[in-house]
Amino acid sequence: MAITIKDVAQKAGVSVATVSRVVNQKDIHKVGVKTQQRIERILKELGYYPNTMARGLKTRKTYNIGVVFFWYEKPSLSDFYLTRVLDGIISFISEKRYNILMNTFSRQIQNEGVYANFVNSGLVDGVLAIAPPVESRFYQDLKQGSLPYVLVNYQVNDPNVCFVDCLNTQGMIDVVDHLLSLDHKRIGFIAGDVNYSKNALDRFNAFKYILKKRGLAFHEEHVYFGNWTEQAGAKAVEVFWKTKNPPTALIGSTDMMAIGAIRQLRKQGLRVPQDVAVVGFDDISNDSTLTTVHQPAYDIGYEAAKMLWNQIEKRPLEYTHRFFPTKLVVRESCGYYLKNSQEQKS
Amino acid sequence: MAITIKDVAQKAGVSVATVSRVVNQKDIHKVGVKTQQRIERILKELGYYPNTMARGLKTRKTYNIGVVFFWYEKPSLSDFYLTRVLDGIISFISEKRYNILMNTFSRQIQNEGVYANFVNSGLVDGVLAIAPPVESRFYQDLKQGSLPYVLVNYQVNDPNVCFVDCLNTQGMIDVVDHLLSLDHKRIGFIAGDVNYSKNALDRFNAFKYILKKRGLAFHEEHVYFGNWTEQAGAKAVEVFWKTKNPPTALIGSTDMMAIGAIRQLRKQGLRVPQDVAVVGFDDISNDSTLTTVHQPAYDIGYEAAKMLWNQIEKRPLEYTHRFFPTKLVVRESCGYYLKNSQEQKS
DNA sequence: CTGTTAGCGCGTTCAC
DNA sequence: GTGAACGCGCTAACAG
Numbered sequence: 001m002a003i004t005i006k007d008v009a010q011k012a013g014v015s016v017a018t019v020s021r022v023v024n025q026k027d028i029h030k031v032g033v034k035t036q037q038r039i040e041r042i043l044k045e046l047g048y049y050p051n052t053m054a055r056g057l058k059t060r061k062t063y064n065i066g067v068v069f070f071w072y073e074k075p076s077l078s079d080f081y082l083t084r085v086l087d088g089i090i091s092f093i094s095e096k097r098y099n100i101l102m103n104t105f106s107r108q109i110q111n112e113g114v115y116a117n118f119v120n121s122g123l124v125d126g127v128l129a130i131a132p133p134v135e136s137r138f139y140q141d142l143k144q145g146s147l148p149y150v151l152v153n154y155q156v157n158d159p160n161v162c163f164v165d166c167l168n169t170q171g172m173i174d175v176v177d178h179l180l181s182l183d184h185k186r187i188g189f190i191a192g193d194v195n196y197s198k199n200a201l202d203r204f205n206a207f208k209y210i211l212k213k214r215g216l217a218f219h220e221e222h223v224y225f226g227n228w229t230e231q232a233g234a235k236a237v238e239v240f241w242k243t244k245n246p247p248t249a250l251i252g253s254t255d256m257m258a259i260g261a262i263r264q265l266r267k268q269g270l271r272v273p274q275d276v277a278v279v280g281f282d283d284i285s286n287d288s289t290l291t292t293v294h295q296p297a298y299d300i301g302y303e304a305a306k307m308l309w310n311q312i313e314k315r316p317l318e319y320t321h322r323f324f325p326t327k328l329v330v331r332e333s334c335g336y337y338l339k340n341s342q343e344q345k346s
Numbered sequence: 347m348a349i350t351i352k353d354v355a356q357k358a359g360v361s362v363a364t365v366s367r368v369v370n371q372k373d374i375h376k377v378g379v380k381t382q383q384r385i386e387r388i389l390k391e392l393g394y395y396p397n398t399m400a401r402g403l404k405t406r407k408t409y410n411i412g413v414v415f416f417w418y419e420k421p422s423l424s425d426f427y428l429t430r431v432l433d434g435i436i437s438f439i440s441e442k443r444y445n446i447l448m449n450t451f452s453r454q455i456q457n458e459g460v461y462a463n464f465v466n467s468g469l470v471d472g473v474l475a476i477a478p479p480v481e482s483r484f485y486q487d488l489k490q491g492s493l494p495y496v497l498v499n500y501q502v503n504d505p506n507v508c509f510v511d512c513l514n515t516q517g518m519i520d521v522v523d524h525l526l527s528l529d530h531k532r533i534g535f536i537a538g539d540v541n542y543s544k545n546a547l548d549r550f551n552a553f554k555y556i557l558k559k560r561g562l563a564f565h566e567e568h569v570y571f572g573n574w575t576e577q578a579g580a581k582a583v584e585v586f587w588k589t590k591n592p593p594t595a596l597i598g599s600t601d602m603m604a605i606g607a608i609r610q611l612r613k614q615g616l617r618v619p620q621d622v623a624v625v626g627f628d629d630i631s632n633d634s635t636l637t638t639v640h641q642p643a644y645d646i647g648y649e650a651a652k653m654l655w656n657q658i659e660k661r662p663l664e665y666t667h668r669f670f671p672t673k674l675v676v677r678e679s680c681g682y683y684l685k686n687s688q689e690q691k692s
Numbered sequence: 693c694t695g696t697t698a699g700c701g702c703g704t705t706c707a708c
Numbered sequence: 709g710t711g712a713a714c715g716c717g718c719t720a721a722c723a724g
Contacts, residue, residue, distance in 0.1 A: 004718085006718095017697095017720085018693090018694060020719060030693055032694085047466075051717050056718095057400050057700045058718050058719045059719065060700085074437060078430055087424060090448070094449075100448040100449070101410065101448075103446070118445075121397065122400075123410075362703090364711075366703060376710085378709060397701050399700085401701075403701080403702075403716050403717065698720090702715100706712090706714105707711085708710085
């Protein structure tokens with residue numbers, strides 16, 4: 001059995017209250033200097049560490065924040081830009097000496113009660129929900145609970161609900177305009193699963209919106225709904241290239257899918273970007289040739305953690321909704337430089 | 347204030363003991379069927395969720411496992427193969443309905459007490475330490491504490507201490523032999539920080555060992571100690587190419603450093619692999635041209651979690667030390683295919 | 693300056 | 709079948 005405050009008190013010949021004062025440095029000026037020193041010595045000697053459970057039960061404060069993310073087929077951090085969001089969260093949260101209590105749920109199977117259990121267990125001081133599923137039961141439970149929370153990559157209309165997101169729409173507009181500027185008219189779109197991801201939905205909608213606005217036709221057969229994996233990207237290519245007029249350019253709603261598409265294209269003997277231009281979204285790849293949309297995942301995580309922390313510590317919030325701009329990163333996979341150098345030659 | 351067991355008891359007109367029996371399905375056969383049903387209804391109605399703190403205080407069980415990893419300059423998941431290890435851990439642990447309590451510490455600054463505090467706080471049922479620093483104070487605290495734990499990528503001689511690792515030495519031997527087979531004699535080595543990483547140390551030692559065994563000279567000036575980042579890889583190239591006879595091949599102790607090296611080489615007008623061969627370690631890159639050593643990070647994480655779980659649940663352990671094999675993945679950056687096709691032509 | 697004491701919410705023994 | 713009561717380890721209000 002671990003050393004308790006009682007053991008320390010006994011050995012020091014004082015009451016637990018006094019030990020508590022020393023441990024927490026609270027009302028410490030009221031404790032005699034010699035007593036304090038003695039207690040501190042015994043604290044070390046015995047190797048006393050406060051039991052967080054007991055303390056939390058009393059103080060209603062755990063110094064844990066819950067971080068929840070959602071997976072599609074199996075739990076995975078690496079499929080998403082999640083890792084960098086987490087980096088941002090960790091960075092902020094560890095500065096403040098909080099722990100992260102991580103939990104993951106399936107996007108598809110929404111187990112009733114499980115979420116609520118996590119939210120109401122009293123184990124965390126607040127919750128960060130990363131890209132929860134569309135129409136999420138999880139969000140409902142969060143809303144009904146009494147814990148502060150911040151949504152990442154999930155926008156809601158309620159001005160009282162905190163969220164952090166990037167401007168997906170603007171990002172997608174930039175992508176399309178970039179491809180248009182390179183004379184692409186038939187653009188294939190590899191979407192994420194719009195039933196389970198708000199992000200995927202927003203990007204897809206933006207695609208349709210801007211196509212219309214620029215007076216271009218939308219081809220149903222050149223849209224593929226994938227599940228964020230490379231395989232999905234590859235599959236999309238297979239499907240598109242069975243149509244009469246395959247696209248001349250592809251947009252992957254995520255980098256992973258764009259990369260999968262590129263692999264498949266090459267497999268089919270097509271060159272990127274000479275034959276087909278490909279653009280991704282997220283900028284998470286180490287593949288330094290992919291043109292993509294950068295979203296500041298780290299900053300998004302950091303900011304979300306900060307917003308949550310402000311709520312937990314009851315500090316004034318500067319804002320409840322926070323948007324980060326995206327940035328088109330032009331590399332080689334779209335043929336921009338190719339075209340440019342050709343033009344220079346001619 | 348959240349709903350407590352008391353509220354439920356009151357509303358149901360029973361004692362808390364009875365409610366507790368229903369909630370935990372313990373001694374349930376002793377509870378009257380009608381009483382049980384009524385209580386279950388009210389449980390739902392009121393939205394009761396047990397307070398984990400209170401429960402944990404009583405039962406000494408939290409269903410949390412602590413996962414600790416260590417950072418160099420700033421907390422980061424993406425620099426390492428960590429993400430995939432985490433995936434493995436998450437995968438196993440979430441099946442078992444445990445939560446992950448994540449905490450990160452600096453490799454350089456070893457704050458006394460912080461570790462012990464985490465270990466002894468009673469917040470977790472066990473600890474997974476991922477690649478703790480060499481001669482780690484953290485490991486000491488773990489050892490002194492009473493919690494089960496498993497070390498990942500950290501080998502110790504004690505047969506009672508659980509760890510999971512890969513065969514770094516064999517992996518490095520494969521790398522060197524591969525380069526030798528391609529006629530490289532001057533091999534530059536970009537090491538991790540051997541003072542802070544056991545992995546880095548093992549790999550570096552393996553490099554020296556096999557060099558000697560194969561009768562090759564070890565050149566002090568072609569060793570650079572980096573910090574796992576791309577920048578470090580780039581820096582190594584700068585340093586090596588100031589020497590009289592720069593290497594013809596480079597080994598990055600991690601992929602990140604190998605990638606950084608390649609970038610810098612290209613910047614300096616050198617071609618990879620024609621002028622310089624480069625090999626990495628970890629196989630974490632999306633860059634599909636890097637020859638590297640694959641270690642089954644996911645499996646390592648999964649297995650570590652499993653070993654910990656077995657300890658926590660007091661199941662018999664099949665083994666306490668577990669090694670996974672590495673696999674050399676030959677791609678383009680080392681010139682193997684280049685050489686092969688040339689030979690075919692001639 | 694220090695100690696006593698009342699709970700925080702829960703599980704569990706022992707009565708009944 | 710059910711309930712009363714204790715205690716897990718801690719903080720905080722109050723007493724002295």
